[in-house]
Amino acid sequence: MINSIPFYTEEKVAIFIDGSNLYAAARALEFDIDYKKLLEWIASQGRLVRAFYYTALIDDHEYSPIRPLVDWLDYNGYSMVTKPTKEFIDSQGRKKIKGNMDIELAIDMMEMADNVDHIMLFSGDGDFRRLIEAVQRKGVRVTIVSTIKSSPPMVADELRRQANHFLELEVLAPHIQRHGQQSVRSHQNEDYDETNGNAVPPPRRKTS
Numbered sequence: 001m002i003n004s005i006p007f008y009t010e011e012k013v014a015i016f017i018d019g020s021n022l023y024a025a026a027r028a029l030e031f032d033i034d035y036k037k038l039l040e041w042i043a044s045q046g047r048l049v050r051a052f053y054y055t056a057l058i059d060d061h062e063y064s065p066i067r068p069l070v071d072w073l074d075y076n077g078y079s080m081v082t083k084p085t086k087e088f089i090d091s092q093g094r095k096k097i098k099g100n101m102d103i104e105l106a107i108d109m110m111e112m113a114d115n116v117d118h119i120m121l122f123s124g125d126g127d128f129r130r131l132i133e134a135v136q137r138k139g140v141r142v143t144i145v146s147t148i149k150s151s152p153p154m155v156a157d158e159l160r161r162q163a164n165h166f167l168e169l170e171v172l173a174p175h176i177q178r179h180g181q182q183s184v185r186s187h188q189n190e191d192y193d194e195t196n197g198n199a200v201p202p203p204r205r206k207t208s
Helices: 019-028 035-045 067-075 102-112 126-134 157-162 169-174
Strands: 012-018 046-059 079-084 086-089 097-099 118-122 142-145 164-170
Touching: 012 019, 019 126, 019 142, 019 157, 019 169, 035 067, 035 169, 046 102, 067 079, 079 102, 086 142, 097 126, 097 164, 102 118, 102 126, 118 126, 126 142, 126 157, 142 157, 142 169, 164 169
Parallel strands: 012 046, 012 118, 046 079, 118 142, 142 164
Antiparallel strands: 086 097
């Protein structure tokens, strides 16, 4: 239950969204995220200070499926942090695309830690465990939002253990899901290496 995680009306909250990780978790649970609803839900729990969204962009393509979402988020309350993806050839000679945003997220979180009471990280990446530990030493409470309901689980066990709280994405879904749209599974990008980057195209968004 979400009620098991304490929220306080005067508590300053910042959220950090690992774009590709959250997309993959929502896709595993077969629902699309309504990012407007997400902001509204967070704002109803405390004083939302900043909402960061991190993703890499494929800049050399005529059309990037992620660009409409990036533009929408940028105009609707999110602080967008992006960078170009990099192409590489794997061991089988296939062209792959990757773009890792971990450093950018870590720097921003450490800077924000002195100005907030509660940080919510939408990611299950175990590489963030030491970052969470460092933020907690500054007196900030940290909630991880991901899922253990997928197979395999999308959240690393060490990250979940380090956090003050873990919020199951499936439990949060009724508050933030987008209705009446096609499944996120129809937006897969076969050329993207999800284990190394953040350029997975998210679900298409309404602009009104």
